[in-house]
Amino acid sequence: MMPKKMKRRTFLKSTFGTFLTVLGLGSGGYFYSNRIEPSLLEINKLDIKHSLIPSSFNGVKIVQFSDTHLGFHYNVNQLKNLVKKINQIQPDLIFFTGDLLDEPNKYDEINKIPPILQQLKAPMGKYCIYGNHDHGGYGSEIYRNLMEISNFTVLLNESHLIKQKDGRYISLLGIDDHMLGKPDLAQAMKQVPESSFKLLLSHAPDVADEASTYQIHWQLSGHSHGGQVKIPFIGALVIPPYAQNYPEGYYSIGETNPLSLYVNRGIGTTRLPFRFMAKPELTVYTLFSSETD
Incomplete structure (x- = not known):
């Protein structure tokens, strides 16, 4: 969600929404939206069921977190608390779906981040992808170095087999950001076994329309902040590019073998x-094998 030239209609909607926010919500609404709701972490739980998920993956727990934007009203102490909450869930896998730092080259507490993220525990692995802010501010190498030091595997237009002890596996794919990176879904698919369950990490949600043509089964995204500020009867103030079609929550895309x-x-x-009206979120997914899609 880096600054981008907006169409006149989008600009007017944003301006009008901001006007209503300031004047309509008043001082109480300002305090709530600035101090209270940003700290009201919501934990949402979903089951991921599919016939191609091996039965040995039944009950495997994934935690997804996204868009921390460290440096813009989010600090390392808050990150420490987030790590504690994630570890309390006891995930098997952890996925970070982009935008770690708001402005990577201006953040002056870089060295404090890896010791915190290293504390995240996930016996089956920790994986991440790029968001637009991870590239912005000359941040591409900063982000990769931070995440690798923090024991995350960075997926950049590539795939990885996540295996159980019995040798059975699912395929995890990760692509580059669509705003400032060079996403290549075809490249990411090259080493993916055709008969495997395929789970894609993409910072940009709207990639799902393309991903559904590759017979990918599930996609996890961030980027939109759920609109971040939503005004009743108007909606979100600004939905960023590549999150226009799918701004928040669950969607099923396509009719035959749909992508979730x-x-x-x-x-x-x-x-x-x-x-x-857009609380911060952790999402917890539990994998299950099913005999029907």
Whole structure:
């Protein structure tokens, strides 16, 4: 959600929404959206069921977190608390779906981040992808170095087999950000076994339309912040590019062998230091094998 030239209609909607936020919500609404709701972490739980998930994966737990935007009204102490909450869930896998730092080259507490993220425990692995802010501010190498030091595997237009002890596996794919990166879904698919269950990490939700043509079964995304500030009867102030079609929550895309998409609302804020009707979110997924799609 880096600054981008907006169409006149989008600009007017944003301006009008901001006007209503300031004047309509008043001081109480300002305090709530600035101080209270950004700290009201919601934990949402979903089951991922599919016939191609091996039975040995039954009960495997995944935690997805996204869009921390460290440096913009989100600090390392808050990150420490987030790590504690994730570890309390006892996930087997952890996925981070982009935008770690708001402005990577301006953040002056870089060295404090890896010791915190290293504390995240996931016996089957920790994986991440790039968001637009991870590339912005000359941040591409900063982000990769941070995440690798923090024991995350960075997936950049590539795939990885997640295996159980019995040798059975699922395929995890990760692609680059669509705003500032060079996503290549075809490249990411090259080493993926055709008969495997395929789970895609993409910062941008709207990639799902393309991903559904590759017979990918599930996609996990972030980027939109769920609109971040939503005004009753108007909706979100600004939905960023590549989150216009799928801004929040669960979607089923396609009629035959549909792709399931979940869009996480993220943790932090950007552009405006508010959340209203868009609580920060951790998503917990539990894998199950099923005999029908």
